[in-house]
Amino acid sequence: MVTQGKVIRSEWIKLRSVRSSWLMLGATVLGIAGVGLLVAYATKAHWSASSATDFNPVNQTLIGVNLAELTIGVLGVLVASGEYATGMIRATFTAVPRRLPVLVAKAGVLAAVTFAVCLAAVLIAFVGGQALLGPHGLGIGHPETAQAVLGATLYLTGVSVLGVALGFLIRSTAGGIATVIGVLFVLVGAGNPVVLMRPGRIRGSGRRAGPAAEPGHQPLGLARAQVRRADSGGVPGAAGRCCNGRGTRSGPAAGAVRR
Amino acid sequence: MIEVRGLTKFYGEQAAVSDLSFTVRPGIVTGFLGPNGAGKSTTMRLILGLDSPSAGSVRVNGRRYADHPAPLREVGALLEAKAVHPGRSARNHLLALAATHGIGARRVDQVLGLAGLRDVAGKRAGGFSLGMGQRLGIAAALLGDPGTVILDEPVNGLDPEGVRWVRTLLRGLAAEGRTVFLSSHLMGELAQTVSHVIVLGKGRLIADTSVAGLVAGGRSLEEAFMELTAGAVEYQAEGSQAWSRRAR
Numbered sequence: 001m002v003t004q005g006k007v008i009r010s011e012w013i014k015l016r017s018v019r020s021s022w023l024m025l026g027a028t029v030l031g032i033a034g035v036g037l038l039v040a041y042a043t044k045a046h047w048s049a050s051s052a053t054d055f056n057p058v059n060q061t062l063i064g065v066n067l068a069e070l071t072i073g074v075l076g077v078l079v080a081s082g083e084y085a086t087g088m089i090r091a092t093f094t095a096v097p098r099r100l101p102v103l104v105a106k107a108g109v110l111a112a113v114t115f116a117v118c119l120a121a122v123l124i125a126f127v128g129g130q131a132l133l134g135p136h137g138l139g140i141g142h143p144e145t146a147q148a149v150l151g152a153t154l155y156l157t158g159v160s161v162l163g164v165a166l167g168f169l170i171r172s173t174a175g176g177i178a179t180v181i182g183v184l185f186v187l188v189g190a191g192n193p194v195v196l197m198r199p200g201r202i203r204g205s206g207r208r209a210g211p212a213a214e215p216g217h218q219p220l221g222l223a224r225a226q227v228r229r230a231d232s233g234g235v236p237g238a239a240g241r242c243c244n245g246r247g248t249r250s251g252p253a254a255g256a257v258r259r
Numbered sequence: 260m261i262e263v264r265g266l267t268k269f270y271g272e273q274a275a276v277s278d279l280s281f282t283v284r285p286g287i288v289t290g291f292l293g294p295n296g297a298g299k300s301t302t303m304r305l306i307l308g309l310d311s312p313s314a315g316s317v318r319v320n321g322r323r324y325a326d327h328p329a330p331l332r333e334v335g336a337l338l339e340a341k342a343v344h345p346g347r348s349a350r351n352h353l354l355a356l357a358a359t360h361g362i363g364a365r366r367v368d369q370v371l372g373l374a375g376l377r378d379v380a381g382k383r384a385g386g387f388s389l390g391m392g393q394r395l396g397i398a399a400a401l402l403g404d405p406g407t408v409i410l411d412e413p414v415n416g417l418d419p420e421g422v423r424w425v426r427t428l429l430r431g432l433a434a435e436g437r438t439v440f441l442s443s444h445l446m447g448e449l450a451q452t453v454s455h456v457i458v459l460g461k462g463r464l465i466a467d468t469s470v471a472g473l474v475a476g477g478r479s480l481e482e483a484f485m486e487l488t489a490g491a492v493e494y495q496a497e498g499s500q501a502w503s504r505r506a507r
Contacts, residue, residue, distance in 0.1 A: 001329050001360075002328065002330070002359050002360060006360065010356070010358035010359045013351060013354050014344075017347045017348065018344060018347050019346055020346065086342070086343065086344045087339055087341065088342055088343055091342050091343070091399060092356075094309070095331050096359050097307075097308045098325065
């Protein structure tokens with residue numbers, strides 16, 4: 001009997017048995033961890049007094065996420081459109097005549113793999129990056145750490161699912177990749193709702209960091225900026241200020257900073 | 260057993276097949292014939308639920324294909340050689356298909372051996388020749404040990420040894436009581452393999468008859484086919500006159 005579990009197993013075999021998956025995942029890790037560590041190292045090496053004014057240790061070390069969303073989005077498209085391009089989709093739908101279990105399995109398997117791989121890469125970038133930043137970085141035990149790491153990872157996981165969905169809808173690798181790039185990098189403009197999903201471009205939530213934050217550092221976790229929860233009861237007045245600090249600046253590195 | 264009843268499929272205004280009814284019985288090899296564009300591939304896609312009919316119905320082993328809880332165990336199909344990701348090895352391709360039905364690696368290796376692909380099982384399918392692609396497609400069709408086998412042009416690109424292998428294989432499958440449905444344009448080959456033919460022309464059923472009846476009186480299957488489909492050929496080469504006009 002064909003069950004969802006068996007279809008998931010089949011999709012796992014498919015994902016790991018082509019080279020493009022490993023290439024894109026490798027590029028993703030390189031993008032997140034490599035770029036993050038490099039930027040942290042360079043920041044520390046070229047530190048000057050003026051650096052502090054426009055500096056956010058979270059965004060600084062996770063800047064590679066912006067690169068990784070491209071590789072992960074492309075991998076998502078390839079997973080689905082690759083089958084249409086090669087004709088494999090006929091074999092797939094002959095084995096599993098219902099479309100939905102295939103779609104669910106493809107998206108689920110890639111999401112799980114993306115989560116695991118990106119979590120590791122983001123951890124390396126964040127923890128290693130903060131260490132490289134030395135006195136300018138955050139401690140691993142900082143309350144923002146989990147939020148930043150998980151937020152970035154979940155964001156990339158969402159991008160992978162978006163890629164699979166577009167790959168299925170468009171059925172062409174070139175068209176799917178163009179659309180993913182369009183959605184992630186072009187549509188993300190002023191006032192577009194997609195902007196809310198993209199950490200690097202989030203405008204400051206306005207919420208001040210907890211008391212543990214060092215002066216001069218306003219490390220707003222990526223997840224916090226996305227979710228904009230008004231759960232900051234611990235900081236008096238924070239809920240009221242939650243959403244009024246918008247529009248001060250944008251750009252990947254400075255996105256979440258509010259001074 | 261494949262039961263086609265009143266099957267009609269429109270693509271836009273154009274009817275690819277119209278009001279098609281026939282039954283493919285178990286225990287024999289049935290040939291599926293027709294000129295290019297007659298609707299053979301469309302019919303096969305409809306049988307496998309890869310397309311939905313505009314009217315009529317198709318049942319395989321008593322049910323619609325998509326209603327079978329384990330379709331690969333009911334029907335094995337080769338629709339197109341090399342419907343395979345070129346970057347995936349033959350063995351991984353089969354393992355992925357087998358996994359959907361909980362079929363293990365042992366059966367995968369068994370069909371690889373049966374298809375003569377054991378030595379190239381770990382090679383990327385993108386490097387396969389057409390004939391090796393056909394072998395891989397046939398191996399995939401046999402994965403679930405199905406009672407019904409549907410093959411579209413399985414001997415295309417096969418070497419003589421491969422052609423003979425397919426012939427022996429299909430006869431053997433039929434002798435075991437399975438339903439074998441096979442399309443081909445190679446009349447000489449079909450004449451040696453099939454005992455019953457279903458002939459399409461312009462999307463309609465032209466003949467549903469035994470080969471013995473067709474070739475009665477010393478006619479070859481090819482002659483009988485040409486006669487049957489004389490009015491139904493859509494794509495035909497222009498005569499040698501038209502072709503040689505430039506030379507004049």
